[in-house]
Amino acid sequence: xxxxxxxxxxxxxxxxxxxxxxxxxxxxxxxxxxxxxxxxxxxxxxxxxxxxxxxxxxxxxxxxxxxxxxxxxxxxxxxxxxxxxxxxxxxxxxxxxxxxxxxxxxxxxxxxxxxxxxxxxxxxxxxxxxxxxxxxxxxxxxxxxxxxxxxxxxxxxxxxxxxxxxxxxxxxxxxxxxxxxxxxxxxxxxxxxxxxxxxxxxxxxxxxxxxxxxxxxxxxxxxxxxxxxxxxxxxxxxxxxxxxxxxxxxxxxxxxxxxxxxxxxxxxxxxxxxxxxxxxxxxxxxxx
Amino acid sequence: xxxxxxxxxxxxxxxxxxxxxxxxxxxxxxxxxxxxxxxxxxxxxxxxxxxxxxxxxxxxxxxxxxxxxxxxxxxxxxxxxxxxxxxxxxxxxxxxxxxxxxxxxxxxxxxxxxxxxxxxxxxxxxxxxxxxxxxxxxxxxxxxxxxxxxxxxxxxxxxxxxxxxxxxxxxxxxxxxxxxxxxxxxxxxxxxxxxxxxxxxxxxxxxxxxxxxxxxxxxxxxxxxxxxxxxxxxxxxxxxxxxxxxxxxxxxxxxxxxxxxxxxxxxxxxxxxxxxxxxxxxxx
Numbered sequence: 001x002x003x004x005x006x007x008x009x010x011x012x013x014x015x016x017x018x019x020x021x022x023x024x025x026x027x028x029x030x031x032x033x034x035x036x037x038x039x040x041x042x043x044x045x046x047x048x049x050x051x052x053x054x055x056x057x058x059x060x061x062x063x064x065x066x067x068x069x070x071x072x073x074x075x076x077x078x079x080x081x082x083x084x085x086x087x088x089x090x091x092x093x094x095x096x097x098x099x100x101x102x103x104x105x106x107x108x109x110x111x112x113x114x115x116x117x118x119x120x121x122x123x124x125x126x127x128x129x130x131x132x133x134x135x136x137x138x139x140x141x142x143x144x145x146x147x148x149x150x151x152x153x154x155x156x157x158x159x160x161x162x163x164x165x166x167x168x169x170x171x172x173x174x175x176x177x178x179x180x181x182x183x184x185x186x187x188x189x190x191x192x193x194x195x196x197x198x199x200x201x202x203x204x205x206x207x208x209x210x211x212x213x214x215x216x217x218x219x220x221x222x223x224x225x226x227x228x229x230x231x232x233x234x235x236x237x238x239x240x241x242x243x244x245x246x247x248x249x250x251x252x253x254x255x256x257x258x259x260x261x262x263x264x265x266x267x268x269x270x271x272x273x274x275x276x277x278x279x280x281x282x283x284x285x286x287x288x
Numbered sequence: 289x290x291x292x293x294x295x296x297x298x299x300x301x302x303x304x305x306x307x308x309x310x311x312x313x314x315x316x317x318x319x320x321x322x323x324x325x326x327x328x329x330x331x332x333x334x335x336x337x338x339x340x341x342x343x344x345x346x347x348x349x350x351x352x353x354x355x356x357x358x359x360x361x362x363x364x365x366x367x368x369x370x371x372x373x374x375x376x377x378x379x380x381x382x383x384x385x386x387x388x389x390x391x392x393x394x395x396x397x398x399x400x401x402x403x404x405x406x407x408x409x410x411x412x413x414x415x416x417x418x419x420x421x422x423x424x425x426x427x428x429x430x431x432x433x434x435x436x437x438x439x440x441x442x443x444x445x446x447x448x449x450x451x452x453x454x455x456x457x458x459x460x461x462x463x464x465x466x467x468x469x470x471x472x473x474x475x476x477x478x479x480x481x482x483x484x485x486x487x488x489x490x491x492x493x494x495x496x497x498x499x500x501x502x503x504x505x506x507x508x509x510x511x512x513x514x515x516x517x518x519x520x521x522x523x524x525x526x527x528x529x530x531x532x533x534x535x536x537x538x539x540x541x542x543x544x545x546x547x548x549x550x551x552x553x554x555x556x557x558x559x560x561x562x563x564x565x566x567x568x569x570x571x572x
Contacts, residue, residue, distance in 0.1 A: 005469060008471070009469050009470060009471055012471045013386055013470075015378075016378055016379075016381060016382040016386055017382060017386075017392070019375055019378040019379060019382070020378065020379040020382040020383065020392075020393075020396045021395075021396065021399070022375055022379070022441075023379065023396060023399035023400040023403055023441055023442070023445070024395055024396060024398065024399030025399075026399070026403060026438045026441070027399050027402050027403055027406075029414065029418060030406065030410065030411070030414040030438075033414055033417040033418050033422070034410065034413055034414060034417070037417055085313075086313050086316065086317065087317075089309065089310045089312075089313030089314070090310070090313045090314045090316075090317045092310050093307075093310035093311055093313060093314040094314060097307050097310055097311070098311070098314070106314055106317075106318060108557075108561050109317075109318045109321050110317060110318075110321075111557065111561075112321055112553075112554065112557050113317065113320065113321045115492075115495045115496070115499070115553045115554075115556070115557045116321075116324060116499070116550070116553060117498075117499025117500070117501065117526050117549055117553065118499070118501065118502075119499070119501045119526045119529055119530045119533070120324065120328065120499070120529075120546055120549065120550065121324070122530075123529070123533050123542070123546060124324055124327060124328075126533065128327070153320055156317055156320075160317070183299075184299045184300055184302070184303035185303055185307070186299075186302060186303040186306040186307070187299060187303070189306075207405075210405055210407075213407070214406075214407025214408065214409065214410075215407070216407065216408065216409040216501075216502045217501045217502055217526075217530060220534075221530075221533070221534060241407060241409045241502075244409050244413065245409055245412075245502055245505075248412075248413070248416070248506060249505075249506075259413075260413060260417075263409070263410055263413045266407065266409075266410065267406070267410055270405055270406065270407060270410075271402075271405075273405070274401075274402065274405045
């Protein structure tokens with residue numbers, strides 16, 4: 001009987017180890033399959049030519065993704081320019097200034113914002129933002145600006161909730177010490193809390209960056225998806241993610257490999273960002 | 289304030305202004321949420337009739353309802369959660385109850401955290417290459433659900449881990465003192481106590497997967513027919529919505545589908561929070 005129990009416990013423990021390794025196994029499979037299918041075309045075209053080529057013409061076998069790389073960069077930087085100040089201000093208000101009852105309503109609303117499907121964001125962008133930009137700012141409306149605004153809103157929940165946690169992790173004594181010295185709340189925030197929460201804020205920005213780069217469906221719906229390098233904020237643009245999603249449905253052969261190679265580039269960028277987030281967060285836990 | 293220039297600006301005035309600025313930012317964020325919800329419901333709610341929910345689409349979705357997409361969403365999301373929840377909870381149990389922080393758990397943690405950062409389109413690519421083509425499952429409910437389960441796994445692991453860690457150690461000690469084994473302690477004491485937190489995580493994962501498009505469109509397909517088996521292709525609600533809206537098939541039906549999606553997401557999220565709150569109230 002006792003041996004039976006001990007035996008059962010040992011089996012359960014082994015089983016748990018195996019199950020727990022499934023996440024890393026999936027990660028391995030993702031890397032294996034995407035890289036295996038994407039690398040032949042990378043090797044044929046050459047990594048440098050693939051990422052620095054300005055022409056994307058799959059039907060003629062020309063694969064250069066510089067326009068999409070720049071597209072992702074512009075759209076993402078634009079999104080951060082909108083999302084970071086707004087998100088940080090919101091997090092400061094929620095963590096430091098709002099009365100408990102107000103923040104107990106606002107915090108779940110922010111998390112609801114994270115729950116809204118990306119296609120809905122894209123659709124609102126399509127029916128509200130794109131016509132607005134076309135009417136008041138000119139151009140086709142489908143633009144870097146439209147994508148940046150939509151993404152700027154979509155990264156808000158990430159930036160708010162991670163920087164909120166960073167503010168909450170600042171010891172109360174810091175705050176109280178400042179207030180006891182006669183500082184106002186804003187002085188305490190500016191001089192003590194923001195500097196103390198800096199690693200968490202940087203991690204929030206980097207993870208927001210990762211979300212913005214990785215977002216696909218919403219961007220497709222508002223960005224216009226032209227394969228030319230955008231000449232202005234009002235010009236249409238195609239990102240790395242949309243390049244994959246737009247053409248994956250019908251691509252075959254070398255064209256499909258080139259899309260997977262685009263996925264490889266995206267994967268490497270995201271991996272580097274995660275490493276950066278981990279470093280800045282000072283070994284703290286990093287998750288969405 | 290002007291007369292105080294010598295001493296610099298009045299800090300209390302500055303403080304009040306900054307508070308107003310930050311409150312404004314918070315209001316704007318909530319305003320965006322309210323705008324989106326009201327905008328969609330305002331234009332879509334009148335489309336959502338019982339027949340819209342129970343009929344098959346006609347003319348590619350120009351007319352008729354969204355019944356097959358509802359079935360598709362339920363099947364794909366349901367099966368994804370049925371796969372990811374046990375795996376995720378087991379992983380969380382392993383991380384919290386069976387190890388200290390050494391190499392193996394660090395590898396596990398690295399795996400889940402890396403998965404959490406991968407964009408959905410990459411999951412879509414992977415699911416297409418691995419499940420659809422390599423394992424030859426085709427565009428199907430099963431391919432979609434398996435890929436989606438990989439995507440929501442990190443969410444479930446993280447929330448379950450937090451819930452399990454919140455169980456007071458005294459509970460475990462009492463259980464061990466009574467002669468229970470580790471597994472008996474897990475199933476008899478830890479899991480029941482952590483259950484509301486785990487349920488919340490699972491419900492949030494349902495909410496995430498029900499709105500997911502990029503993964504599902506490349507793995508479950510876009511078929512409008514009702515699936516007869518798990519190996520048949522389906523179209524989920526967000527995919528249906530995306531196709532209606534992007535290809536301009538029917539703006540009215542797109543609004544109707546979006547309204548259904550928004551209501552689902554709201555109900556799911558509010559359920560999750562009420563579970564947490566009830567749990568918090570009880571433990572107080």
